[in-house]
Amino acid sequence: MMTLNWHAVYALYKFEMARWFRTLGQSVASPVISTGLYFVVFGSAIGSRITQIDGISYGSFIVPGLIMLSVLTESISNASFGIYFPKFTGTIYEILSAPISYIEILFGFVGAAATKSIILGILILGTAGFFVPLQIKHPFLMLFFLILTSVTFSLFGFIIGIWADGFEKLQIIPILVITPLTFLGGSFYTINMLPDFWQKVSLANPVVYLISGFRYSFYETSDVSVAVSLVMIFAFLAACIFLVQWMFKTGYKLKN
Amino acid sequence: MSSILSIKNLNKIYSGKFQALKNINLEIRRGEIFALLGPNGAGKTTLINTVCGIVNPTNGQILVDGYDIIKDFRVTRSLIGLVPQELATDAFETVWDTVTLSRGLFGKAPNKPYIEEILKQLSLWDKKKNTIRTLSGGMKRRVMIAKALSHEPKVLFLDEPTAGVDVNLRKDMWEHVGALQKTGVTIILTTHYLEEAQEMADRVGVINHGEIIITENKNDLMKKMGRKQLILDLKNPLTEIPAKLSPWSLKLNTDRTQLTYMYDSAKEDNGIAKLLAELSLSGVSYKDIHTKEDSLEEIFIELVKK
Numbered sequence: 274m275m276t277l278n279w280h281a282v283y284a285l286y287k288f289e290m291a292r293w294f295r296t297l298g299q300s301v302a303s304p305v306i307s308t309g310l311y312f313v314v315f316g317s318a319i320g321s322r323i324t325q326i327d328g329i330s331y332g333s334f335i336v337p338g339l340i341m342l343s344v345l346t347e348s349i350s351n352a353s354f355g356i357y358f359p360k361f362t363g364t365i366y367e368i369l370s371a372p373i374s375y376i377e378i379l380f381g382f383v384g385a386a387a388t389k390s391i392i393l394g395i396l397i398l399g400t401a402g403f404f405v406p407l408q409i410k411h412p413f414l415m416l417f418f419l420i421l422t423s424v425t426f427s428l429f430g431f432i433i434g435i436w437a438d439g440f441e442k443l444q445i446i447p448i449l450v451i452t453p454l455t456f457l458g459g460s461f462y463t464i465n466m467l468p469d470f471w472q473k474v475s476l477a478n479p480v481v482y483l484i485s486g487f488r489y490s491f492y493e494t495s496d497v498s499v500a501v502s503l504v505m506i507f508a509f510l511a512a513c514i515f516l517v518q519w520m521f522k523t524g525y526k527l528k529n
Numbered sequence: 530m531s532s533i534l535s536i537k538n539l540n541k542i543y544s545g546k547f548q549a550l551k552n553i554n555l556e557i558r559r560g561e562i563f564a565l566l567g568p569n570g571a572g573k574t575t576l577i578n579t580v581c582g583i584v585n586p587t588n589g590q591i592l593v594d595g596y597d598i599i600k601d602f603r604v605t606r607s608l609i610g611l612v613p614q615e616l617a618t619d620a621f622e623t624v625w626d627t628v629t630l631s632r633g634l635f636g637k638a639p640n641k642p643y644i645e646e647i648l649k650q651l652s653l654w655d656k657k658k659n660t661i662r663t664l665s666g667g668m669k670r671r672v673m674i675a676k677a678l679s680h681e682p683k684v685l686f687l688d689e690p691t692a693g694v695d696v697n698l699r700k701d702m703w704e705h706v707g708a709l710q711k712t713g714v715t716i717i718l719t720t721h722y723l724e725e726a727q728e729m730a731d732r733v734g735v736i737n738h739g740e741i742i743i744t745e746n747k748n749d750l751m752k753k754m755g756r757k758q759l760i761l762d763l764k765n766p767l768t769e770i771p772a773k774l775s776p777w778s779l780k781l782n783t784d785r786t787q788l789t790y791m792y793d794s795a796k797e798d799n800g801i802a803k804l805l806a807e808l809s810l811s812g813v814s815y816k817d818i819h820t821k822e823d824s825l826e827e828i829f830i831e832l833v834k835k
């Protein structure tokens with residue numbers, strides 16, 4: 274059995290978390306404020322003109338999607354920055370020369386990034402509670418989705434951070450890929466409201482499955498079945514694990 | 530198994546093109562200070578980084594204390610401390626946090642008194658709460674040393690530890706390195722200040738174009754490679770070296786007042802007595818006489834000229 278260097282995992286994790294807590298104001302304020310803005314704009318202004326979706330008030334309906342929007346973005350940006358920054362400053366030398374395997378590096382960085390996202394998701398949920406009535410029919414499933422999504426997308430962010438060799442590359446995937454996918458992923462509507470053709474197209478968007486499954490844990494309404502959602506997230510997680518393993522084995526962009 | 534570090538037939542080819550290390554064989558003895566010398570781009574950093582796990586070797590074998598650096602990387606890496614050539618620090622972290630992180634990364638349980646001790650030794654104790662960006666360059670380098678020592682390594686690599694460090698601090702560092710050696714730590718350093726190697730090292734290795742040209746006990750090297758010169762200050766300028774003196778291949782300096790004889794001090798008969806006798810026979814008189822030894826620097830320049 275492989276023995277892990279837990280001191281190292283803990284040291285990395287703690288170091289990453291400490292950095293986040295030091296700038297807690299910025300780290301938490303901006304997603305919480307932007308969520309608040311979404312409520313004002315979409316929930317109150319537009320929502321007052323939309324009656325209900327699947328028997329749920331529009332304000333409440335968008336909560337799971339909004340949480341996912343922040344969790345996705347923050348997981349990717351925290352994890353990618355976490356590993357990119359040492360590469361940029363050169364302090365990565367120490368991690369590469371330490372008696373730790375890539376698994377431990379992964380546990381430290383991805384663990385910290387996922388923790389931040391989970392805390393953030395819960396904070397946004399709390400914020401949402403101020404604006405709209407909430408109901409969580411399956412709290413454990415909700416938590417499970419939250420954790421699974423945070424871990425998966427932190428891993429994805431970690432991969433981006435290794436791949437990126439400039440700050441532009443660090444931004445490009447979140448801006449060009451993730452944000453559009455999230456907006457088109459049914460954060461603000463159910464895909465059943467779309468014409469037939471666009472419904473089919475939407476099914477190619479992985480974020481649809483995330484939001485649909487997550488929303489199900491709240492209101493028991495979903496675009497696709499929960500089982501399909503879980504399978505899709507696990508498939509994406511597996512793809513990320515596969516990719517990161519390959520990166521580590523070849524030393525991709527980390528070692529010469 | 531007296532070598533703490535044993536490198537066998539090591540090659541490094543960067544991205545399948547540039548060969549930075551060519552069939553390196555090197556044994557480092559337990560407890561010694563080894564100075565690795567070579568001009569810019571010779572491959573010193575590549576060699577050190579390969580041993581430390583930052584660069585993947587193309588082929589060859591490296592053992593640290595008998596353990597393979599790839600198969601037993603957890604053992605070998607926890608034995609090693611590295612102060613890299615480039616200053617790379619977490620600008621926004623405090624001295625204390627960053628040194629504590631290093632200890633953890635290398636798998637050691639936290640030990641505050643020990644970290645306190647190193648910071649005090651490196652005169653960083655009163656800066657422990659400073660973020661690193663508020664330190665001077667020399668202080669930053671000491672932070673890097675503190676990080677390298679944080680997990681009590683048995684082998685310490687110092688890749689140009691004194692680049693950009695003032696004279697006083699450099700002397701301090703030499704003392705510090707000497708003290709570390711006394712605690713049983715093996716030290717491998719690179720430097721472009723040859724006097725530093727001359728001062729500190731037990732053995733010297735010279736690398737050029739990725740090849741180790743020589744490894745030698747420092748004193749032996751200086752004896753063997755170092756030419757000695759006998760210099761005679763003449764009373765009267767000499768127009769020409771008398772033919773009788775030709776066996777000694779003397780050199781006359783430009784203002785013709787100094788004669789230099791290069792000799793091999795290791796030889797039984799160095800030819801000095803006969804030379805002096807011949808000089809008085811030829812009527813060449815001198816007012817002063819002294820000898821001079823090549824420094825490590827001169828030997829080094831001679832070695833890498835080829």
Ligand SMILES: Nc1ncnc2c1ncn2[C@@H]1O[C@H](COP(=O)(O)OP(=O)(O)OP(=O)(O)O)[C@@H](O)[C@H]1O
Binds near residue numbers: 544569570571
């Ligand atoms: N990542 C890399 N990719 C390709 N070539 C590299 C890489 N790193 C170093 N080299 C090359 O390998 C050679 C050896 O470099 P190295 O840094 O080991 O030299 P060095 O002896 O430490 O020099 P210096 O005294 O300047 O620090 C150089 O020609 C350098 O250009």
Ligand SMILES: [Mg+2]
Binds near residue numbers: 573
């Ligand atoms: Mg170098």
